[in-house]
Amino acid sequence: MDQLFALSVVVPLLVAAALVGVKPLLSGRRRVLDAVAVLTAASVTVMLLVIMARTDGGDAVYWFAGFRPVRGIAIGIDFAAGPLSAGLAALAALLVTASMIFSWRYFQQVATFYHVLMLTFLAGMTGFCLTGDIFDLFVWFELMGVSAYALTAYRPEERGPIQGALNFAITNSVGAYISLSGIALIYGRTGALNMAQIGAYISRHPPDRLVVVAFLLIIAGLLVKSAIVPFHFWLADAHAVAPTPVCVLFSGVMVELGLYGIARVYWSMFGTALGHRAAISHVFLALGVLTAVVGALFCFRERHIKRLLAFSTISHAGMFLAGIGLLTPLGLAGAAVYVAGHAMVKGVLFLCTGIVLHRLGSVNETLLHGRARHLRITGVLFTLAGLGLADLPPFGTFLGKGWIEDTGESHGMMWLTPVFILCTILAGGAVLRVAGGVFYGLGDPPAEEQRMARGANEETSETDADRQRTPLTMLIPPTVLVAVAIAIGLTPLGPAVEAAAVRFQDQAAYNATVLHGAHVAHPVSPFPVEAAGITVPGVVRGLVSAVGALLLAYLALYRRRLPVLRRGYQPRVGLSALAEGFQSGVINDSVTWLVFGLACLGGVLALIIR
Amino acid sequence: MKPAHRRWLFLAGAAGLAAFYLWGLSGLPGFGNYPGPYGPAILRIAVAQTHATGVVSAVNFEYRGFDTVGEEFILFTAAVGMAIVLRTLRRERERSPVDEAKDRDAPPTSEAVRTVALLFTGPVVVVGWWLASHAQTNPSGGFQGGVVLATAFILIYLAGEFLTFRGFSPAHITDAVEAIGAGGFAAIGLAAVCLGLPYLYNFLPLGETPGAVSSSGTIALISFFVGLEVAAAFILIISEMLEQTLLIRSGGD
Amino acid sequence: MQIFPFIVVVWIVGAGLYGIVTSRDLIHQIICLIVVQSSTYVLLLGVGYVTGAVAPYFNDVPVHTPAVDPVVQALALTDVVVEAAVTALLLAIAIQAHKRFGTLDPHDLAEFKG
Numbered sequence: 001m002d003q004l005f006a007l008s009v010v011v012p013l014l015v016a017a018a019l020v021g022v023k024p025l026l027s028g029r030r031r032v033l034d035a036v037a038v039l040t041a042a043s044v045t046v047m048l049l050v051i052m053a054r055t056d057g058g059d060a061v062y063w064f065a066g067f068r069p070v071r072g073i074a075i076g077i078d079f080a081a082g083p084l085s086a087g088l089a090a091l092a093a094l095l096v097t098a099s100m101i102f103s104w105r106y107f108q109q110v111a112t113f114y115h116v117l118m119l120t121f122l123a124g125m126t127g128f129c130l131t132g133d134i135f136d137l138f139v140w141f142e143l144m145g146v147s148a149y150a151l152t153a154y155r156p157e158e159r160g161p162i163q164g165a166l167n168f169a170i171t172n173s174v175g176a177y178i179s180l181s182g183i184a185l186i187y188g189r190t191g192a193l194n195m196a197q198i199g200a201y202i203s204r205h206p207p208d209r210l211v212v213v214a215f216l217l218i219i220a221g222l223l224v225k226s227a228i229v230p231f232h233f234w235l236a237d238a239h240a241v242a243p244t245p246v247c248v249l250f251s252g253v254m255v256e257l258g259l260y261g262i263a264r265v266y267w268s269m270f271g272t273a274l275g276h277r278a279a280i281s282h283v284f285l286a287l288g289v290l291t292a293v294v295g296a297l298f299c300f301r302e303r304h305i306k307r308l309l310a311f312s313t314i315s316h317a318g319m320f321l322a323g324i325g326l327l328t329p330l331g332l333a334g335a336a337v338y339v340a341g342h343a344m345v346k347g348v349l350f351l352c353t354g355i356v357l358h359r360l361g362s363v364n365e366t367l368l369h370g371r372a373r374h375l376r377i378t379g380v381l382f383t384l385a386g387l388g389l390a391d392l393p394p395f396g397t398f399l400g401k402g403w404i405e406d407t408g409e410s411h412g413m414m415w416l417t418p419v420f421i422l423c424t425i426l427a428g429g430a431v432l433r434v435a436g437g438v439f440y441g442l443g444d445p446p447a448e449e450q451r452m453a454r455g456a457n458e459e460t461s462e463t464d465a466d467r468q469r470t471p472l473t474m475l476i477p478p479t480v481l482v483a484v485a486i487a488i489g490l491t492p493l494g495p496a497v498e499a500a501a502v503r504f505q506d507q508a509a510y511n512a513t514v515l516h517g518a519h520v521a522h523p524v525s526p527f528p529v530e531a532a533g534i535t536v537p538g539v540v541r542g543l544v545s546a547v548g549a550l551l552l553a554y555l556a557l558y559r560r561r562l563p564v565l566r567r568g569y570q571p572r573v574g575l576s577a578l579a580e581g582f583q584s585g586v587i588n589d590s591v592t593w594l595v596f597g598l599a600c601l602g603g604v605l606a607l608i609i610r
Numbered sequence: 611m612k613p614a615h616r617r618w619l620f621l622a623g624a625a626g627l628a629a630f631y632l633w634g635l636s637g638l639p640g641f642g643n644y645p646g647p648y649g650p651a652i653l654r655i656a657v658a659q660t661h662a663t664g665v666v667s668a669v670n671f672e673y674r675g676f677d678t679v680g681e682e683f684i685l686f687t688a689a690v691g692m693a694i695v696l697r698t699l700r701r702e703r704e705r706s707p708v709d710e711a712k713d714r715d716a717p718p719t720s721e722a723v724r725t726v727a728l729l730f731t732g733p734v735v736v737v738g739w740w741l742a743s744h745a746q747t748n749p750s751g752g753f754q755g756g757v758v759l760a761t762a763f764i765l766i767y768l769a770g771e772f773l774t775f776r777g778f779s780p781a782h783i784t785d786a787v788e789a790i791g792a793g794g795f796a797a798i799g800l801a802a803v804c805l806g807l808p809y810l811y812n813f814l815p816l817g818e819t820p821g822a823v824s825s826s827g828t829i830a831l832i833s834f835f836v837g838l839e840v841a842a843a844f845i846l847i848i849s850e851m852l853e854q855t856l857l858i859r860s861g862g863d
Numbered sequence: 864m865q866i867f868p869f870i871v872v873v874w875i876v877g878a879g880l881y882g883i884v885t886s887r888d889l890i891h892q893i894i895c896l897i898v899v900q901s902s903t904y905v906l907l908l909g910v911g912y913v914t915g916a917v918a919p920y921f922n923d924v925p926v927h928t929p930a931v932d933p934v935v936q937a938l939a940l941t942d943v944v945v946e947a948a949v950t951a952l953l954l955a956i957a958i959q960a961h962k963r964f965g966t967l968d969p970h971d972l973a974e975f976k977g
């Protein structure tokens with residue numbers, strides 16, 4: 001079983017290398033290429049699910065090249081994973097498999113190395129989730145990054161992909177290099193790169209300035225990857241231009257990996273050392289709520305469907321961060337389940353958008369009004385996913401969000417629930433507005449200024465053949481993902497997920513397992529364990545969000561004549577003018593906000609932990 | 611955002627971040643006082659355990675070999691990514707290099723550059739090879755040797771011989787070499803797995819004298835594969851850029 | 864002397880970031896990104912230095928002579944390769960930008976807002 005750890009990362013890498021090596025032989029055989037890629041991704045999914053099941057009783061640790069720690073000093077690199085880590089990696093692999101099946105017919109002619117890049121992307125994500133060494137984390141982060149930058153620039157003949165890929169690459173690279181500085185800093189103090197060893201060392205002394213600075217620097221790159229405000233400016237541009245199957249991965253799992261990294265760095269290394277848990281919790285909560293609100297507001301005013309979905313991802317990333325930032329096991333468990341449900345639902349939304357693009361050649365909501373009525377199955381799937389995004393029970397999203405709200409309320413933050421519901425209504429309402437307008441022709445035909453009209457012709461070169469029927473390979477992945485999303489909500493996995501969260505948060509147990517091979521039967525979390533299950537208030541809140549979203553969509557579709565709604569959409573007035581003052585889509589602006597945001601966060605942390 | 615606003619916002623943020631960073635750096639033990647256990651622990655056991663006298667290479671290819679796998683594949687992915695970004699698009703044609711030469715009015719390469727470049731090509735290959743095969747003894751290794759090897763090919767282009775450069779490094783051969791290099795490294799680790807050992811365990815005989823060319827087991831072998839991959843990757847990177855700039859034109863003109 | 868190398872690190876990061884933020888040329892921005900990365904090399908190597916110690920190569924010196932930290936040198940080596948890879952990819956995208964749109968100014972390339 002242990003060897004599965006190594007295999008889950010090495011197999012996609014080896015297959016990627018092999019595909020490049022035999023490229024001349026594969027030049028006419030597109031189906032072989034597709035089949036190999038799908039099989040590899042599927043086998044990695046299975047491997048990771050096995051690891052997730054086997055680590056239920058205790059974290060599993062795998063030392064590469066056989067170098068076990070000597071007297072508590074780690075000499076080699078390890079993979080240390082529990083159910084949460086392995087589960088996230090399995091989610092990533094599942095989404096890659098779905099994307100590869102979707103790409104089967106979506107790209108009539110695919111660039112030679114598309115499959116290779118998807119496989120290296122998968123390997124990077126898997127390594128990132130499973131590793132227990134902070135520098136190894138950085139290496140897999142960069143592998144994920146390089147694959148993602150190349151995939152975003154997939155259609156270099158248009159201006160959008162070029163600008164999106166550059167913004168993405170430069171902003172994320174600056175973040176990654178700042179993280180590396182933090183790693184060097186903490187290495188200078190502790191002389192270790194193993195997360196457990198670093199955590200053990202720095203928790204022996206009260207936190208001093210080096211630990212605080214190292215913490216912020218290390219999570220800087222992760223914050224950029226998670227698209228937390230004000231580090232989020234790259235995401236909408238990258239999503240608008242990357243090919244649709246790739247967007248599924250970006251929104252479904254890449255952003256969430258950044259948040260996982262923050263949780264992992266905090267709980268395995270800095271948690272005990274930094275102390276001040278209440279204050280740190282407030283900082284994360286503030287960031288999360290700010291991101292959630294900003295994302296939701298921008299989501300609602302978008303007309304470009306992929307950008308709309310991207311802003312909704314930003315909003316949900318904020319909610320995930322808030323869940324993690326509450327620092328309780330129920331919050332972490334809620335965030336985990338919410339991530340899983342959201343990944344499924346967002347994947348379906350993007351895949352359906354891809355089908356619309358394939359059949360109708362546009363992603364502009366205004367231009368598409370009423371034109372997709374004949375895409376019946378796609379319409380049903382899109383609407384279901386939209387309801388799932390609005391947290392309708394029994395989708396997995398309502399379960400996860402309910403737990404986060406429960407734990408917020410039991411810690412005295414009664415304002416968290418209304419804010420979450422509002423953000424969900426805005427994001428869900430936007431998606432349902434798209435569903436109603438595009439697939440069912442509801443509402444007044446839009447007559448407003450078509451600000452996003454120029455974006456309409458962006459993606460016609462992705463696919464170009466048979467547009468009469470939607471192929472089966474493009475309909476099966478979204479159907480399966482919707483089914484999984486509903487299944488997550490219905491399965492009674494509360495206690496198991498919460499137990500996994502408790503183990504994730506027990507730094508002492510993690511240290512003992514990794515450095516001394518001890519098996520800790522009953523991990524302890526610094527916060528009390530609350531019950532996790534399907535509760536009546538949770539169901540009620542889910543229904544409220546869903547109904548609210550439907551109402552908002554109805555209002556948006558039928559009341560466009562209302563001046564207040566119309567004015568909000570015009571380019572130079574209101575919210576739009578404010579937004580353009582802050583950011584004009586240039587790389588320079590993104591990096592400026594990155595630096596400014598980090599400086600503010602640094603100041604806050606320095607004041608708290610002194 | 612207007613450039614003036616941006617500059618002020620950045621300077622404010624940078625001042626704050628710099629102060630914060632310096633505040634943290636002042637907590638370090640000071641230049642020259644490295645305290646930590648990782649370095650001395652490795653130095654104590656490396657030569658005896660791996661029979662390599664170059665401890666940095668031992669760390670790179672043995673103790674932290676898995677990081678190096680990831681890093682090598684980052685380079686691999688970048689070369690592959692460049693092939694996608696710089697590919698011939700459907701509206702374009704790749705013209706033959708001989709056609710292009712007639713249209714360009716670039717000045718011919720000077721005799722001095724040609725002579726020196728061609729003179730150095732051979733020795734550079736030898737140096738690159740030497741570097742790539744001595745990872746376990748001196749501050750060289752697969753990465754350094756691979757880059758120097760790639761430079762030998764690029765010297766041919768610099769001498770004005772673009773056609774020869776293309777002839778020496780056709781795309782499918784370079785791709786294959788790169789794949790063998792990257793895959794070979796990953797496969798060596800996998801071979802250990804097949805023997806029931808942890809991934810990348812050093813299972814080859816370690817040799818008698820530490821520091822001899824044939825010592826240190828898998829380190830030397832891994833370094834060889836890495837050299838292949840790095841050389842091929844850099845040749846690919848340069849040749850793709852050159853093709854896109856010099857050869858690929860739009861339409862049928 | 865104790866903290867001087869680290870002041871240099873902060874200066875390099877600042878200079879690189881200033882270059883990225885005020886640049887009007889993509890190639891210039893990419894080179895400034897390299898400058899930002901270079902600061903991490905200085906930091907890594909500075910952190911691992913031991914006064915009066917030799918390089919960790921034991922061909923000519925006896926095996927247990929005090930040597931500087933070999934791990935940071937290996938990490939710096941890894942970083943150089945990562946940086947080369949990212950830079951190569953960015954330059955490829957810049958080549959396409961120049962070829963298709965005739966401009967290397969990031970302001971002209973920005974099409975979407977925010």
